[in-house]
Structure formats: structure tokens, C-alpha cells
Amino acid sequence: MYIPFSELPPQARLWVYQANRPFTEAEQAEIKPLLERFATEWSSHGKGLQASAELLHDRFLVLANNEDATAASGCSIDASVKFVRELEQRFSVSFFDRTQLAFLKDEQVQVVGMQELKGKVAAGEIDKNTLYYDTLVNNYGDLQQAWPKPAGNSWLSRYF
Template identity: 85%
Template sequence: MYIPFDQLPPQSRLWIYQSNRPLTEAEVAEIKPLLERFATEWSSHGKGLQASAELLHNQFLVLANNESATSASGCSIDASVRFVRELEERFKVSFFDRTRLAFLKDGKVQTVGMQELKQKVAAGEIDENTLYFDTLVNNYGELQARWPRPARNSWLSRYF
């Protein structure tokens, strides 16, 4: 069962996939109905999930499930991964590259390779107050309250 993204309960579980590039407006327009259809049909052991899906900042694909209604099973999570892989293929984009970090700078999403991080911190291009899109956020309430969040309030704090 589809739930509009902004109506998810705070405890809803999230899976955040960061694309390797911003999606174009045309791609976003094409992907959004696919996301809604997937969320509508997504199920666990034959029982429909109370799910939603959204594209944020034209760079983050977020799948969500109200776990207090029905938990996502291993099979349903596998189905979601297959769906995201299909989107990758169709739109020639990668959602599984975990070697890039995303920051909000000057109102735009900017990505930095993990191997560049220390250099960017040393140069002052990224500091403890730089807003970081932590893809490890795992529930809707946290996404709403602290996403993006200052880098010092994430696992990146060890760099400052």
C-alpha cells in the first residue's frame, strides 16, 4: 500500500541510495511514477507493505516502509535492490557507489570521493559545519529532523 512520503510515521524504515550524478528533470519525471508503482506493489511474504518512495535533491532515491505495520523481509529487501538495479540500467546511473560522500554546499549537492576527504578537510573546503547527507540514516523521523546534518554530528566527526 502506497503512503505519500510526507505522511510516513517517524519510525518508518529507510533505505537511501545516492546516485553518482544529479538526475535531470526529465529523468525525475520518468522515475517518480515508477517509484510510486513499486511502493504500491512492494510486499513481504504476500502481504503488502505500507511503503513510499521519493527522490530527494534529484540525487537520492529513498525507499521507505512503515515497519510497525509490516516488516520488510529479506525477500522484499532483495526485490527493492532488484528494482534499484533496474533503474540504474534504464537511466545509466549508479545508486550503489559507496565511495562518494555528498555535502550541501551553496545550496547544491556536491560529491567528494572518500580518497579526497582528508585533503578537502585540510584545505578547509569541508569543515565540521559542512552539511553532510548521511545515507546511513535509517528512519523517516531522523531524516526529517537531521538530514543533511553538520558533518561533526556524523561518523565524519573523526576528521575534525
């Protein structure tokens, strides 16, 4: 069962996938109905999930499920990964490159490769207060309240 993204409960579980490039407006218009259809059809052991899906900041694919209603099973999570892989092929994009980190700088999403991070920190371009889009955020409430969050409040804190 599809739930509008803005109506998810705070405890809804999230899976966040970061694209290696921003989507164009035309691509976003094409993706939106695909996301809604997936969320509508997404199920666990034959039982429909209370799910939603959204593309945020032209780059982040977020799948969500209200686990209080029905928990996602291994098979349903596998189905979501298959869906994300299909989007990758259809739009020639990668959602599984975890070496790219996204920060909010000058009101824009800026991506920094892991290999560049130490140099950017040393140069003062990234500090503990730089807002970071942590793809490890796992519930809707945290996404709404603290995303992006200061890099120093994430797993990146070891760099400061």
C-alpha cells in the same frame, strides 16, 4: 500499499541510495511513477507493505516502509535492491558507489570522493559543521529533522 512520502510516520524505516549524478527533470518525471508503482506493489511474504519512495535533491532515491504495520523481510529487501538495480540500468546511473560523499555547499549538493576527503578537510573546505547527506539515516523522523546534518555529527567525525 502506497503511502505519500510526506505522510510516513517518524519511525518508518528508510533505505537511501545516492546516485552518482543528478537526475534531469525529464528523468525525474519518468522515475516518479516507477517509484509509486514499486511502493504500491512492494510486499513481504505476500503481505503488502505500507511503503513509499521518493527522489530527493535530484540525486537521492529513498525507499521507506512503515515497519509498525509490516516489517520488510529479506525477500522484500532483495526485491527493493533488484528494483534499484533496474533503475540503474534504465537510467545509466550508479546507486551503489559508496566512495562518493555528498555535502550541501552554497545551496547545492556537491560530491566529494573519499580519496579527496582528507585534503578537503585539511584545506578547510569541509569542516565539522559542513552539512553532510548521510545515507545511513534509517528512519523518516531523522530524515526530516537532521538531514543533511553536520559532518561532525556523523561517522565522518573521525576526520575532524
